[in-house]
Amino acid sequence: MDNVRIIEIKKSVLDNNDKAAHELRAKLKADRTCLMNLMSSPGSGKTMTVIRTINALQDELKIGVMEADIDSDVDALKVAQTGVKTIQLHTGGMCHLDAYMTEQGLIEIGTQDLDLIILENVGNLVCPAEFDTGASFNVMILSICEGHDKPLKYPLMFTIVDALLINKIDCAKHFDFDFEQVEAYAKRLNPDIAIFPVSAKTGQGFDVWVEWLRNKVTDVIR
Amino acid sequence: MDNVRIIEIKKSVLDNNDKAAHELRAKLKADRTCLMNLMSSPGSGKTMTVIRTINALQDELKIGVMEADIDSDVDALKVAQTGVKTIQLHTGGMCHLDAYMTEQGLIEIGTQDLDLIILENVGNLVCPAEFDTGASFNVMILSICEGHDKPLKYPLMFTIVDALLINKIDCAKHFDFDFEQVEAYAKRLNPDIAIFPVSAKTGQGFDVWVEWLRNKVTDVIR
Numbered sequence: 452m453d454n455v456r457i458i459e460i461k462k463s464v465l466d467n468n469d470k471a472a473h474e475l476r477a478k479l480k481a482d483r484t485c486l487m488n489l490m491s492s493p494g495s496g497k498t499m500t501v502i503r504t505i506n507a508l509q510d511e512l513k514i515g516v517m518e519a520d521i522d523s524d525v526d527a528l529k530v531a532q533t534g535v536k537t538i539q540l541h542t543g544g545m546c547h548l549d550a551y552m553t554e555q556g557l558i559e560i561g562t563q564d565l566d567l568i569i570l571e572n573v574g575n576l577v578c579p580a581e582f583d584t585g586a587s588f589n590v591m592i593l594s595i596c597e598g599h600d601k602p603l604k605y606p607l608m609f610t611i612v613d614a615l616l617i618n619k620i621d622c623a624k625h626f627d628f629d630f631e632q633v634e635a636y637a638k639r640l641n642p643d644i645a646i647f648p649v650s651a652k653t654g655q656g657f658d659v660w661v662e663w664l665r666n667k668v669t670d671v672i673r
Numbered sequence: 674m675d676n677v678r679i680i681e682i683k684k685s686v687l688d689n690n691d692k693a694a695h696e697l698r699a700k701l702k703a704d705r706t707c708l709m710n711l712m713s714s715p716g717s718g719k720t721m722t723v724i725r726t727i728n729a730l731q732d733e734l735k736i737g738v739m740e741a742d743i744d745s746d747v748d749a750l751k752v753a754q755t756g757v758k759t760i761q762l763h764t765g766g767m768c769h770l771d772a773y774m775t776e777q778g779l780i781e782i783g784t785q786d787l788d789l790i791i792l793e794n795v796g797n798l799v800c801p802a803e804f805d806t807g808a809s810f811n812v813m814i815l816s817i818c819e820g821h822d823k824p825l826k827y828p829l830m831f832t833i834v835d836a837l838l839i840n841k842i843d844c845a846k847h848f849d850f851d852f853e854q855v856e857a858y859a860k861r862l863n864p865d866i867a868i869f870p871v872s873a874k875t876g877q878g879f880d881v882w883v884e885w886l887r888n889k890v891t892d893v894i895r
Contacts, residue, residue, distance in 0.1 A: 493714045493798050493827060494819025521799065523825040544829070546768065546799035574826065576715050577743065577768035577797050596818035596841070597716025603745040604796065605715060607766070619818070625844050 468582055472550035475557075475585025484562040485671035486553075486570060487664070488586035490608065493574035495594040496618040498526045499651035501569055505533045507661045512566040512668060517556040519548050519573050526571060536560060547578035550585040567668050576605040587671045594619040595628040602636035609637050613667070614645040616660060621650040690804055693772035697779070697807030706784040707893035708775075708792060709886070710808035712830065715796035717816040718840040720748045721873035723791055727755045729883045734788040734890060739778040741770050741795050748793060758782060769800035772807040789890050798823070802830040809893045816841040817850040824858035831859050835889070836867040838882060843872040 479486050491497050498518075505514055515536040518527040527539040540556045542548065548556075553570065560568060570586060572579045589612040593601055596619055602609040609615070615637055617630070630648065637644050645663055649656035701708050713719050720740075727736055737758040740749040749761040762778045764770065770778075775792065782790065792808060794801045811834040815823055818841055824831040831837065837859055839852070852870065859866050867885055871878035 492716060492796070492819075493823055494816075520826055522828055523822075525822050525825055544803075546797070573799065574714070575768070575797055575799050577795065578800065581766075594716075594818060596816060596844075597714075600745075600747050601715055603747055604742055606744055622818075622844070622847050625847055 465581065468549045468551070471554070472583035472585040475550050475554055476587060479557075479562065479585070479587060480671065482562045483672040484565050484568060485588075485668045486557070486568045486584075486586040487667075488570045488572055488579075488584045488589045489592070490572045490576070490579045490589065490612070491574060491592035492576050492594070492597055495574070495592045495597065496651045497571050497574070497592055498529055500592060500616060500618060500649070501530055501571055502533055503651050503654060503657055504569070504661060504664065505530070505535055507657060508567070508665065509533065509535060511665075513564055515560045515565040515568045517553075517560055517568060517570045519552075519556075519571060521545070521573060530571075536565070542573055546573055546575050547582045548572055548584050549582040553584040553586070566672055576601070576608045580605070580608040580611055588613040588667060590614045590616065592616045592618050593633070595623055595626050598626075599629045599633040599636070602633065602640055606640055609644070610640045612641070612644065614647065614660075614663065617646065617648045618651055620648045620655060621653045687803065690771045690773070693776070694805035694807040697772050697776055698809060701779075701784065701807070701809060702893060704784045705894040706787050706790060707810075707890045708779070708790045708806075708808040709889075710792045710794055710801075710806045710811045711814070712794045712798070712801045712811065712834070713796060713814035714798050714816070714819055717796070717814045717819065718873045719793050719796070719814055720751055722814060722838060722840060722871070723752055723793055724755055725873050725876060725879055726791070726883065726886065727752070727757055729879060730789070730887065731755065731757060733887075735786055737782045737787040737790045739775075739782055739790060739792045741774075741778075741793060743767070743795060752793075758787070764795060768795055768797050769804045770794055770806050771804040775806040775808070788894055798827040798830045802827070802833055810835040810889060812836045812838065814838045814840050815855070817845055817848050820848075821851045821855040821858070824855065824862055828862055831866070832862045834863070834866065836869065836882075836885065839868065839870045840873055842870045842877060843875045
């Protein structure tokens with residue numbers, strides 16, 4: 452069975468990555484730059500959330516964005532229209548970013564003049580959860596279209612994030628999404644998780660989310 | 674840089690997997706059993722699609738279902754209610770199934786008495802596209818909630834499937850989803866791809882999809 456061999460290799464890769472991620476996090480702290488790692492399924496609304504968050508905070512914080520994608524730059528082009536510094540990271544088929552790839556992106560974008568860098572990870576609820584990018588904290592988006600059973604099916608992702616945005620609430624009446632149930636499932640895995648129902652399309656719920664993010668960034672950079 | 678080493682290992686893993694997948698496909702053909710590998714993002718409606726497909730075909734075909742999941746059995750419990758033989762495959766944190774894992778599942782479910790086995794892969798648009806499971810053919814679901822730019826961002830998945838179901842069309846008026854654009858993007862990658870707009874919730878479009886599937890199964894098992 453090849454499976455066992457794959458997992459052993461993976462363990463050593465993960466151990467090396469954890470060490471690099473811790474070093475990167477310490478370096479960012481020393482530079483007074485906060486790195487937010489944003490993860491979700493494909494199509495849950497990461498890019499629209501990033502743009503609305505930038506619009507809310509760019510007068511008070513110097514923001515940069517690193518858009519990770521396997522093979523396109525459609526998101527980076529959209530985000531760049533906000534006027535913040537934006538770079539595209541191509542993973543070359545890889546399903547996640549690790550601390551080494553993140554560090555390459557940070558060298559490219561430059562941390563000196565930035566308070567907050569938003570890393571939009573590859574759309575995937577599995578692999579990005581396994582690889583610590585070195586980010587100051589992790590945030591995920593679940594859209595209500597995906598269903599409230601997702602914490603049962605992708606438990607690691609819900610365990611390693613500091614905040615969960617539940618997006619597309621403007622469409623809630625068209626989907627059988629149980630907010631209380633998803634909260635109960637998520638908090639069973641991660642009692643400290645902060646949960647924000649939002650609509651990146653209409654802006655509903657963004658004031659509370661942005662306030663949380665502002666405080667989190669301040670903790671890191673002050 | 675660790676990245677280069679990871680990719681080299683991956684190549685040998687993929688080569689071994691391809692060989693195992695080809696052998697498995699030949700064995701299935703000899704057994705007159707058709708294996709359909711169904712892939713999608715989390716929450717695009719795989720399980721509801723499987724259930725509605727079973728309901729349409731179980732009077733004429735002997736069907737079995739293998740539900741792959743990282744860590745739950747919620748889907749298998751739902752599918753088992755249709756009365757068809759259903760087993761749960763736990764990937765133990767792995768983000769995809771390969772041909773070895775699929776073969777283990779087939780030994781468990783037994784191919785002798787089944788015409789069609791549906792494999793519901795892990796919800797992920799990246800990794801499952803890289804690993805040939807040995808299935809007779811591949812199908813993916815994209816829900817309209819995910820957006821029409823997905824072929825640009827996950828090109829390999831759209832390249833390796835025989836059919837694309839565009840699900841949740843009952844909600845189309847609430848989302849800015851451009852059907853012509855997604856079709857153009859998908860056909861640029863994969864000119865022979867068959868595309869079926871459907872709603873697993875209402876049944877809309879299922880007659881055309883089920884007819885395609887019936888013909889595909891017949892090609893394999895007769």
